[in-house]
Amino acid sequence: MASDDPYQTLGVSRTASAEEIRRAFRAIAKRNHPDLNPGDAAAEARFKAANAAHDLLSDPEKRARYDRGEIDASGQEVPPRGYYRDYAEGAQGARYRAGAGAGAGAGAGPFGGGGWSGEAGGLDPDELEEILGMFRTGGTGAGPRRGRDAHYRLAVDFLDAVNGATRRLNLPDGRDLDVRIPPGLEDGQVLRLRGRGSPGSGGGPDGDALIEVAVGPHPFFERDGRDLRMRLPVTLREAVLGARVPVPTPRGEVMLTVPPRSDAGTQLRLRGRGVAEAGGTPAGDLTVTLRLVLGPVDGRLEEFLRGWEPERPFDPRASMRREA
CATH class of the missing domain: 2.60.260.20 (Urease metallochaperone UreE, N-terminal domain)
Known part of the structure; x- marks a missing residue:
């Protein structure tokens, strides 16, 4: 059964920051979401309890009111001090027990011969009048409820x-x-x-x-905060000689310059092409990582490579041998 304390429900301290509260809720939601746990009533209950706790604690005003004891964990108003005890026991029993037990004598009480002692329950007359007014009007004491x-x-x-x-x-x-x-x-x-x-x-x-x-x-975009990443296929010719190639972005296609002699894994940045600007936060960037694709290989390329020797031979696996 979920705790009535939203802090305990999310597993955070009462001094937790808004970010800590958000992370705690997301962790619980990912483990217990009904779509991931079909038919698991316990997981659904934990998810709903965490959602309600997050709803309360993520709202600064609600959180402050809860911490002051003005509302309960469900966001409902907390009645004034003593209300539940007085209502359950009856206004007279709760208010005047102290007066009757202080030597008022037989028949003494709020409306008996002894009258009201004025010390019953340690509650002031204004608070007493509020409770008695409910009984006189037949009201329940429930005001407007959200x-x-x-x-x-x-x-x-x-x-x-x-x-x-x-x-x-x-x-x-x-x-x-x-x-x-x-x-x-x-x-x-x-x-x-x-x-x-x-x-x-x-x-x-x-x-x-x-x-x-x-x-x-998304099929090829990945998100990193407000930035995006993608791998862009380029041909051998484009990588060696350089080229202007079209690149899809979240807000339309743009042309990207691939520098000559670009290697596979080269990263190029398109500024402002990531997550869109919002609420004064600038747009993120799109990082493009080149991925070399040979495509169809014809006889002329094969013939050229058989007779070609680079001026400075390069071993692409040298670092792997050093780490082995």
């Missing part, structure tokens, strides 16, 4: 996460949500749509929609 958050999962293409996009999420109840994907979104991040969760009660605000994002892979 609606519960709704949790969803959205699959996002690699390039949509790199460039940013808007995608539509179809909800089980038939509604649609248009979800804005900010540039640079990472796999496992959770997006919050304010007020798109369950409706509140008693005039309270609606809950939020929390959308966990699953970013798919």
